[in-house]
Amino acid sequence: MAPPLRPLVLALLVALIPGCRSERPPPGITVLIESPPESLDSRLTLSATGQRLAQLITPGLIISDDSGTPVPDLAESFRELSPTLVEFTLRPGLTFHDGSALTAEDVKATYDSLWDAAIASPRAERFAALERVEVVDARTVRFHLRRPYTPLITDLSLGILPAERVSAADKEAQGRAPIGAGPFRFDSQPDEDHLTLAPFAGHYRGAPAIPRLYFRVVRDETTRVLELLKGRADLVLNALSPAVLPALEREPSLRILTKAGTGFAYLGFNLRTGPLADERVRQALCHLVDVGPLVHYKFHGLATAANGMLPRSHWAWAPVEGCRYDPAEAARLLDAAGYPDPDGPGGAPRLSLQLKTSTDRFRRSVALVLQEQLARGGVAVEVRSLEFGTFFNDIRRGNFELFTLKWASVIEPDLMRSAYHSGGVPSEANHWGGFNRGALRDEALDALLDEASRVSTPERKALYARIQERLDTLVPVVPLWHEDSVAVASRRLQDFEPSAHGMFTPLARARMVEP
Structure with a gap:
């Protein structure tokens, strides 16, 4: 029998055989995200993921604190x-x-x-x-x-x-490997699903304590959970459904960190043509949606029912009547709009619509509940789940009837002008970047939104009260809820406190410890 290979010889052979070399990455914190950023250039990115990553690399003159105040x-x-x-x-x-x-x-x-x-x-x-x-x-x-x-x-x-990187000639380079002045600098991005950032020693607050940040795209929620449980991930921020949190909370290697959030979830309508162009139909659908059970059973207390884009804690929030759950009123409105019940409860629908959502399991489960609630009122809904990039592109280009989406954070109330002003309808002219994706057009609302952007804060508050009343009548979307900001973090990540807006910037103040 041949003598066993000495350890040094074995190590040399492993190093020489292709594919056998095992190179461990430098120590760092691994963050799982749901989808890749379309760009790391803050001038070009529209997604929440892209904007949050860009903030770490290329900050701006100001940033908004948890209260929405610019600092x-x-x-x-x-x-x-x-x-x-x-x-x-x-x-x-x-x-x-x-x-x-x-x-x-x-x-x-x-x-x-x-x-x-x-x-x-x-x-x-x-x-x-x-x-x-x-x-x-x-x-x-x-x-x-x-x-x-x-x-x-x-x-x-x-x-x-x-200044040397702002031209169109450098647009691709800046979007792929940006240079900024943030607490973390770009290190590598071998493919769209992996991004590594390194601490920047020249940052005005000094280098962050985390030696590396590894962002990895994991599209499936179950896989994100398993990666946390196996110790192969250290942070998932606002990308896990509330239903899985109790099990994770019992895991000693993990912590659940929460903060009241400013995100806003809604059911969107395409107002361009068809039944949803009729205000009465939109009001009827709003009266068929019962948000209470969704918040209670789906979020386990980690969300608050919404009556509009602004959370109750926002300085510009104003009380409105809202579209309370009222199937009888919904039936009256559908009758008036020309969609009578053809053969009584449980028979043929009054009208049929398609609802688009992402393939995220939790978002799809919410869409199925909405489908059931609308069906009780005689509105048949086909739920279609799409990969997020395809789904988001359809929404931007108006290729939908109904959709569910959320604003990741609501800071400046002028966001209502972006979302509901007729000048914000996506088109080729604005590179499909307009946020009025349902194509609401209302001259009276436009005038109020424009005026609110020009006046001082006390005057703005009164104007935003009128704006919220007008939106409550027009129903361009069905307000659903404001979700808490929820982070699941490993014990290796310390001194991390979630941002109310779901930003990654608190990572610059966190530290890594080895167990």
Whole structure:
């Protein structure tokens, strides 16, 4: 019998045989996400995942805290010199990940690039009121507005890029391997499902304590749960259904961290043509949806029934009547709209519609409950589940009748103007980036939304009360609930506190410990 191979010889053979080398990645924290970002350039990304990742790499002048108040980030301070002029002072000594200095010239170049047709930024319309950006000195920049526009401060969270990287020629490179001034720098992205970020020693707050961040796309919820239980993942943020949380809570290696959230879930309508173009039909469907049981049984207390986009804690929230669960009123409205019951309860439907949702198991289960509730009122609904990228593209292009979706966070109430103003309907002209995906068009509402964007906060509050009343009548969507921000974290991730808006930025203040 041949003598056993010495350990050193065995190690050399393993190293020489192709495919046998085992290279462990550097230590770090693994974060699971549901879908890949369409871009890491904050000028181009529309998805919540893309925006949250971009914030870690390319922060903006400001960031919004949990209350929705804008606070300085790359800016040291800001002040309103007049209703149409805002001045920002940058923090001293800011540098980009490539070592170059971040100055007011980079801020100006970033915002000027939004108007480049070759960039085709879907966020450009948010800055329609911006006339020009003026560089006063290396650390001082002024934003000149064409008209008063109160939400500007919140919108200045757009990631600042090096002036040398803002052109259309660098658009692909910046979207794939961005350079910014955030707490984490881009390290690698071998494919769309894997992204590695490294701590940036030159960040103004110092390098984060986490040695590496590994973001991995896991589309299936069951697989995300198993990866947590097996210790192969350290964080899942707002990507697990409440039904699985009790089992995870009993696992000693994991923690459930929650915070009241600002996200808003809704049932969307296509108002362009067909039955849903009739306000009475939309009101009827709203009266057939019973949100209470959904919140109680599906969320186990981790959501609050909504009566509109704004959570009750928001400064601009106003009470409205809402479309209470009322099947009798729904029947009356459908009769009036020309959709009578053809043969009594349980027979042929009054009308038939298709509801699109993602393949996420929890979202599909919610869609099936909505299907059942609407069927009781004589509305037959076909539920169609699609991979998220396909689903989201259909929604952007108006290829739907009904859909379920959620705003990941609601910070600035001017989001209602983006979501419901007739100027925000997606089209080729705005690169399908408009947020009024149902195509609501109402001149009276447009006027109120425009006025609310121009006046001071006390006046805005009164206007938003009127806006919420108008939306309660028009019913462009059925308000469902505001979901809590829920993080499932391993014991290796310490000092992490969820953001109310579901951001990844708290990772910059967290640390990693080995068990």
